[in-house]
Amino acid sequence: MLTDIERAMYGAGVAEALADDPFYVSVCVAGGVRQLLARYVELALIEGEQAGRVDLAGAEGSGAAIWSVPxxxxxxxxxxxxxxxxxxxxxxxxxxxxxxxxxxxxxxxLAPHGLSSAWYLSIAGVRPDAQSGGLGTRLLSHGLAAADRAGAVSFLETFNERSLPFYRRQGYQVAAKFFEPVTGADYWLMTRPPGT
Structure with missing residues (x-):
C-alpha cells in the first residue's frame, strides 16, 4: 500500500499529464484543475489498491496506471x-x-461492447517531463502482462487523439469513437485481446 505522501506525489504527477483532458476539465470546475485532479487521482489510487490494480513508474511520482479488474x-x-x-x-x-x-x-x-468481464485501464498518465523515454510503455507492461496471464481482454477510453498511436503500440485497437455531450468532445474506446 502506498503512503499518503506517495499517493500525493503520484497524484500530482498524473494530474500534470492529464490536466488538459476534457473529462477532467469538465469535472474539476470547482477549483484549479491540477489541484483537484491531483486529489482525484489519489482517490483513484486508493480505490485501485483496495479493489483493482495499481502500477507505478519512475521516481518522484513520474507515472501511474490504475486498473479495474474482475x-x-x-x-x-x-x-x-x-x-x-x-x-x-x-x-x-x-x-x-x-x-x-x-x-x-x-x-x-460501452454497454453494447460486452466488456463487463474485461480489465479496464481507468487512468494512466506520465508526468510531461518524464515522457518520450519509454516510461509509459514500461508502466503499462506490468498490467498488460497480468491481463495476458489471466486471458483477459482489456480496454480503455481516451479523449486524447494524440494518445492513439501510443496505445496501438501496446496492442490496442480503436473499437469505436463517440461524442460526449457534457465535455463537448470526442473520445475513443480501445480494446486489446490477450496475448497481443
Missing part, C-alpha cells in the same frame, strides 16, 4: 462507493453532476 464484487462496490462520497465533496455540486452525467453517457456507449 474480482470480489462487494469489495469493488465498497471501494467505488467510498471514492464516490469523496468525489462529491471534492468536485462540488456542478463538477460532481458533470462527473455523473459523463460516466452515465460513457457507460451507455
Amino acid at each position: 474480482g470480489d464484487a462487494a469489495r469493488k462496490a465498497d471501494a467505488y462507493a467510498a471514492r464516490e462520497r469523496e468525489l462529491a465533496v471534492l468536485l462540488g455540486a456542478q463538477g460532481y453532476a458533470n462527473f455523473q452525467a459523463i460516466v452515465t453517457n460513457m457507460e451507455a456507449n
